[in-house]
Ligand SMILES: Nc1ncnc2c1ncn2[C@@H]1O[C@H](COP(=O)(O)OP(=O)(O)O)[C@@H](O)[C@H]1O
């Protein structure tokens with residue numbers, strides 16, 4: 001009746017009898033062998049447990065590509081152990097595949113987010129370097145003017161001074177508003193036009209950017225030849241954009257570096273798996289990675305406890321937990337709403353609350369959200385593994401708690417991690 005292997009052993013584990021399925025699996029000469037040595041995972045301790053358990057004692061075992069669950073049941077009267085095996089290979093490989101899919105899905109989300117974040121600064125760098133090339137070309141064409149006017153000592157000094165100002169360019173002077181800057185530019189443009197500049201509109205913003213105004217030039221103009229002054233202003237008007245563009249390239253490439261650093265920190269790349277983890281940094285890195293999903297109409301408020309001590313933890317796995325919870329919150333909010341992240345100390349545990357003001361989780365499904373494969377999302381969108389994985393990471397690996405409470409307009413996931421707890425140091429699964 002049972003298509004799976006059935007085995008009967010004595011209390012020492014010696015196989016007394018077995019069915020065909022068992023002998024197909026373990027060989028024709030299976031009877032008489034010791035089950036404890038054949039089934040992986042049966043230590044003396046486990047065997048004693050089996051003997052002491054009143055109910056069926058399940059044990060999962062792998063034989064080459066096949067997965068089985070063996071339920072052990074002791075018959076105290078007959079002083080025997082009955083073992084009933086069930087082939088769960090199909091289920092296990094389906095689960096593995098789902099886990100893999102989930103990983104790929106997470107990876108896909110992350111990759112999309114990072115691509116999005118890198119896109120702007122990368123495009124800015126490219127645009128700026130192209131403009132830099134064009135500007136340098138213009139400077140080259142303009143050099144002729146400087147050669148023909150012949151600069152005296154006063155004029156050379158002015159040139160050096162302006163070159164210095166240009167090279168110190170960092171950003172628009174912050175003390176001025178956009179409107180004030182625009183006024184100054186108009187003023188300067190008019191003045192340059194009076195001096196006979198044809199491209200006054202092009203040079204004026206550059207001069208304003210390094211603080212060269214009419215008054216400054218007027219104070220020097222008496223001792224300068226008008227032609228030389230014109231050539232110098234023309235030249236510096238082209239030089240300033242070079243520094244502006246270099247500055248843009250610097251800013252954009254710094255942004256790229258920052259993203260790479262955040263990414264490395266997020267994944268704890270090249271770092272010890274278990275270490276003292278700053279929870280706030282982990283959450284911040286995760287927020288950066290999820291930025292593309294949290295943009296639009298979602299605001300994130302952080303109410304961090306300022307003196308939260310670090311926890312000993314698997315850093316990258318904690319980040320997976322923040323990712324899963326925040327990802328769900330973003331899904332629930334459908335692009336509109338608020339997420340509040342609170343941290344505090346409670347019962348000698350680091351406590352993190354992630355709340356969203358989305359529609360909430362119906363009471364009927366709340367008890368099931370941590371079940372593997374439970375999802376209310378359409379196929380292809382949800383795998384139902386985010387919360388079950390998070391639950392294992394928090395409770396099994398870190399001996400902490402993960403809880404959820406919800407009503408319409410407020411769904412709160414609470415993670416608690418002990419400060420002074422040895423983490424479960426088994427190697428990370430899967
Ligand atoms: N913040 C939330 N608001 C509403 N429902 C949620 C929230 N977080 C989780 N859920 C529910 O829990 C289910 C399981 O979540 P999860 O394990 O991450 O799987 P998935 O996101 O792939 O569906 C979701 O399908 C959803 O119904």
Ligand SMILES: [Mg+2]
Pocket residue numbers: 324327328384386387
């Ligand atoms: Mg999810």
